[in-house]
Amino acid sequence: MKTAVYRKEHFNAAHRLYNPNWSFEENEAYFGKCNNPNFHGHNYELIVKVIGETDPATGYVVDMKWLSKLIKEKVLVKFDHKNLNLDTEEFATLNPTAENIARIIWELLRSDIDAKYDLKVLLYETDRNYVEYPCE
Amino acid sequence: MKTAVYRKEHFNAAHRLYNPNWSFEENEAYFGKCNNPNFHGHNYELIVKVIGETDPATGYVVDMKWLSKLIKEKVLVKFDHKNLNLDTEEFATLNPTAENIARIIWELLRSDIDAKYDLKVLLYETDRNYVEYPCE
Amino acid sequence: MKTAVYRKEHFNAAHRLYNPNWSFEENEAYFGKCNNPNFHGHNYELIVKVIGETDPATGYVVDMKWLSKLIKEKVLVKFDHKNLNLDTEEFATLNPTAENIARIIWELLRSDIDAKYDLKVLLYETDRNYVEYPCE
Amino acid sequence: MKTAVYRKEHFNAAHRLYNPNWSFEENEAYFGKCNNPNFHGHNYELIVKVIGETDPATGYVVDMKWLSKLIKEKVLVKFDHKNLNLDTEEFATLNPTAENIARIIWELLRSDIDAKYDLKVLLYETDRNYVEYPCE
């Protein structure tokens, strides 16, 4: 039977939610306060879940120090203390909703984690709103 | 691949756990302090999980403002600051255990959420006791 | 210099807030949902703070096992899984607001804790509403 | 003896930390990532503490519904989902550090709370960095 390991990290970022193909009024009606043209921001809590077999030699699924370092190098350097809309290529044209941020983080990490492991990303935008990707 | 979104709300309620077909002694033996005839109460933390495709136009699975409003209108107005046994039709004859409350909340919400989405309910009775419905 | 030690316990209780000298309408106007005649309830988190000198022989201000046992015997047996209005003498005529509950708990504990120690009580009614007694 | 009551609210905002009288390099050296010209952001947790006598008629120091409404009207409408540097007059020229935000919030609330009460503001910028104003 497999085991899941979870590693929690965090980053702080500014963002604005809007669809550039919609009018300002349409964006205001749909996204409300999140459409503020001058941005707002969040403390994002990021949880990365890796599922696989425990290695009998180490007792680890994967080394959490390695996983933490990977998240820092592939995700946090891009997003921490940044404006997601203005400072990142990933969200230059993609709306930085929690759903999209979680999927992008999954894509940033997937190729560095051996294919024998399953990977999931949980992202807390606030303690009342959070997402998980992928979810069957 | 699908994404799950989670929305957390809370309500405060009184309840008593007992089976009306059992004697007081049988209820006392099984439900212990939870059988207090004068009720006790909890701060219930409610997490509603909706699983579906992210809409490319919005970047949302569902709008969390809409989901929060739905939970308030269909669940919180019925249960918040209420006595579950005395003030609600749902628990007039159904024992208001966390398991039953979670299932009832799922039923209260299910018909208002498009069938293309999966729905799950997590309910914290305390931070040490909580339930999830449904769970395969 | 003195040290403070804190011990956290919890209890679950039902209550109703109202002033028996007011009309139902006056209570409804002032206490709102908390005036539900059938009661509602909370998970109360209780933190007891004892301030004193650290004993060089033990390294303790007071033994936390003793303090935990004292709180259980003097407070939790009275209030846990109870209806504060109906099941306790302390709140038979006293409105069980968080302010009053915290003061009563302080009075229940004070005489069992040596006068050389200062005593404070923090009481969380929810994670958004809490009180501290006494507070200069 | 007096009692303290605490009310927790939250807001999400973008900000940039810098001193306009310093060069970009000086700001970068001192404020580091927080000096990002495109802003970053936080989930601010705000706790307002009011200290006073408990009213025997109500059992309240102050009505928490009133306090919550006051915080929303005087603080959250100004700061929630805003860019503190660009969208507020308070931080148009004042550096929006947690220390300064807490003091400004105290000033926004003080005149609406009767002088017989003491007032303190706690502000969590992250769960690892927070401030309290005033503090003797």
Add this chain to the structure above:
Amino acid sequence: MKTAVYRKEHFNAAHRLYNPNWSFEENEAYFGKCNNPNFHGHNYELIVKVIGETDPATGYVVDMKWLSKLIKEKVLVKFDHKNLNLDTEEFATLNPTAENIARIIWELLRSDIDAKYDLKVLLYETDRNYVEYPCE
């Protein structure tokens, strides 16, 4: 449809992570600070998840008082306030990583929980590192 119930308990323990077949230098290189020969320790948060049908007579999947007692008798008496490497037979030769501790706890509980229920164990070593067993 089935329901999951979760019960949270905790224990405090010392441990050292190393592979006795490796040299000290190899263990130091792989396990880093966790290889301290004099041990370090953790507050372990343990969550036991039981999945099954809700009993119509009780409204419970399983009685949480029974589940809590079972965890105390089968797990906590063995591990709480112990040195996992020196004081337990389970980890006399098995590396006490979170992955291995979670699996051992699952094995300690499985035979006492009716086969009609599914069982999962979550174990928090810190609030940033945690594991789940089993996980498909």
Add this chain to the structure above:
Amino acid sequence: MKTAVYRKEHFNAAHRLYNPNWSFEENEAYFGKCNNPNFHGHNYELIVKVIGETDPATGYVVDMKWLSKLIKEKVLVKFDHKNLNLDTEEFATLNPTAENIARIIWELLRSDIDAKYDLKVLLYETDRNYVEYPCE
């Protein structure tokens, strides 16, 4: 008026509580499970509070990056992933209770923080037991 700033850090350590001048039975009777000769351990949450004037040029009481670095250099390198009784000079003969650890941390930090600031240390041994030093 002054402002307090708080910085939270954490460390994981093993310890044993006992008085070397007492018999094993006396230690067992007083310290109970905490007297395990093979040690147990904790995730210690450490909060350092610095009280002073906000600098008008920076908007900071003290720079939190500097404070975090100071705590790491003066406290965490000594205590993190260590056995407090065996691996540290501070607790070679001093009982490593939370009270004593908090006082030692205060002494380790005090001389590096300008005398114009007040300093307090909060230390969580578990989320139910914690201490503050000094406390008037």
